[in-house]
Amino acid sequence: MSSSLSPNANDEENVRRNRILSSKLYFEVPSSMVPVIYSSLYDISFLGIEKLHPFDSKKWGRVCQFLIAAGVLRKDQIIEPLEAKKNDLLVVHPESYLNSLKNSSNVARIIEVPPVALFPHCVVKEKVQRPFRNQVGGSILAGKVAKERGWAINVGGGFHHCSAEQGGGFCVYADISLCIHYAFVQLNISRVMIIDLDAHQGNGHETDFAHDRRVYILDMFNPGIYPFDYEARRCIDQKVEVVSGTTTSEYLKKLDEALEVAATSYDPELIVYNAGTDILDGDPLGLLKISAEGIAKRDEKVFRFARARNIPIVMLTSGGYMKSSAKVIADSIKNLSTQRLIDTESSPDRM
Ligand SMILES: [Zn+2]
Numbered sequence: 001m002s003s004s005l006s007p008n009a010n011d012e013e014n015v016r017r018n019r020i021l022s023s024k025l026y027f028e029v030p031s032s033m034v035p036v037i038y039s040s041l042y043d044i045s046f047l048g049i050e051k052l053h054p055f056d057s058k059k060w061g062r063v064c065q066f067l068i069a070a071g072v073l074r075k076d077q078i079i080e081p082l083e084a085k086k087n088d089l090l091v092v093h094p095e096s097y098l099n100s101l102k103n104s105s106n107v108a109r110i111i112e113v114p115p116v117a118l119f120p121h122c123v124v125k126e127k128v129q130r131p132f133r134n135q136v137g138g139s140i141l142a143g144k145v146a147k148e149r150g151w152a153i154n155v156g157g158g159f160h161h162c163s164a165e166q167g168g169g170f171c172v173y174a175d176i177s178l179c180i181h182y183a184f185v186q187l188n189i190s191r192v193m194i195i196d197l198d199a200h201q202g203n204g205h206e207t208d209f210a211h212d213r214r215v216y217i218l219d220m221f222n223p224g225i226y227p228f229d230y231e232a233r234r235c236i237d238q239k240v241e242v243v244s245g246t247t248t249s250e251y252l253k254k255l256d257e258a259l260e261v262a263a264t265s266y267d268p269e270l271i272v273y274n275a276g277t278d279i280l281d282g283d284p285l286g287l288l289k290i291s292a293e294g295i296a297k298r299d300e301k302v303f304r305f306a307r308a309r310n311i312p313i314v315m316l317t318s319g320g321y322m323k324s325s326a327k328v329i330a331d332s333i334k335n336l337s338t339q340r341l342i343d344t345e346s347s348p349d350r351m
Contacts (some may be wrong), residue, residue, distance in 0.1 A: 158318025198276025
C-alpha cells in the first residue's frame with residue numbers, strides 16, 4: 001500500500017513512475033508484426049574475444065535465422081526494440097551501480113570474460129553493454145506486446161542474476177525487474193508470476209522482489225551450481241530443486257506438479273517466463289540431462305498454462321550458450337506455433 005510508505009519511499013516511487021512514463025521503450029507496434037522481438041544489435045562480436053568465453057555470443061541472431069529458414073516468420077515481421085538508455089535503467093538501478101559499469105574490470109567480472117578488463121570503457125560500452133541494453137529494451141517492450149497480443153518472445157534477455165544493485169553470472173542489467181516495473185506503471189498490472197526454468201537460480205529478480213506481494217516466483221533450478229544465493233532463495237514462493245543429472249521425464253513430471261501448485265496459489269495478470277536452455281543435456285554449466293524435445297515440451301507446458309488461462313506471457317531466452325542452443329530454441333518456438341499456442345502468421349485483416 002502506498003499509504004504505508006515513508007515520504008522518502010513515496011518520492012522514490014514517484015521518480016520511478018515519472019522515468020517510466022517518459023521512457024521511449026514502449027511504442028506502438030503495428031498488428032502486422034509477429035510478437036517476436038529481436039535486433040541485430042543484440043549480438044556480441046568483440047575483436048574475436050567472443051571465442052574466449054565458452055558460449056555462442058551470436059545465439060540470438062541465429063535463433064531468428066533458424067525461424068526464418070523454417071518459414072515460421074519473415075524477417076520483416078520481427079519487432080525491433082529500442083536500446084534502454086540511462087533514464088530507463090535508473091528505473092531499478094541506482095546511479096552508483098551504473099557508474100560502476102564505467103570500470104572495465106567490473107564489467108569483465110560480471111560477464112566472466114577477464115580480458116574485457118584490458119579494454120577502455122568506451123570500447124566495452126559499445127561492444128558489450130550496448131548489445132545488452134538493446135536486449136533490455138526488448139524485454140521491457142515484450143511486456144506491452146504480450147498484454148496486447150497475449151504473448152511475446154524476446155529472443156534475448158533473461159538476465160536473472162542481476163539485481164538492482166549487483167550484476168553477476170553474465171548478467172549486467174536487471175531486465176526482468178525492469179520489465180515488471182514498466183508493467184506495473186504502464187499496463188496497470190499488479191500481479192505478476194515469474195516462472196524461471198533456467199538451470200540456475202534467479203537470484204536477481206528474487207532479491208529485487210523479495211517480500212513484494214505483487215510478484216509470485218516459481219523457480220526450478222539446480223541447487224548444486226552457481227549462484228548459491230541462499231538469502232535470495234528464501235524469497236522464492238515455490239522452489240523446485242532439480243539436482244545434477246535429472247532426466248527429461250523426471251524434469252517434466254516436476255514441472256507439471258509445480259504448475260499445478262502455481263495455478264492454485266496465485267492469479268497473475270502477466271507471466272514472465274525465463275526459458276533458459278542450459279538445462280539441455282551436455283550443457284557444461286547446467287549439469288542437467290534434458291533432451292531438446294524435452295525443452296520444447298517444457299516450453300509447450302508453460303505456454304499452455306498461460307494461454308489456457310488467458311494470461312499474457314513474456315518469454316525470455318536467458319542462459320544456454322552451446323552451439324546447439326539456438327537451434328533448440330528455434331525448434332521449440334516452431335513447436336509452439338505448430339501447437340497453435342502462438343500465432344506467427346499475419347492474418348489478412350492485420351496486413
Ligand atoms: Zn543459467
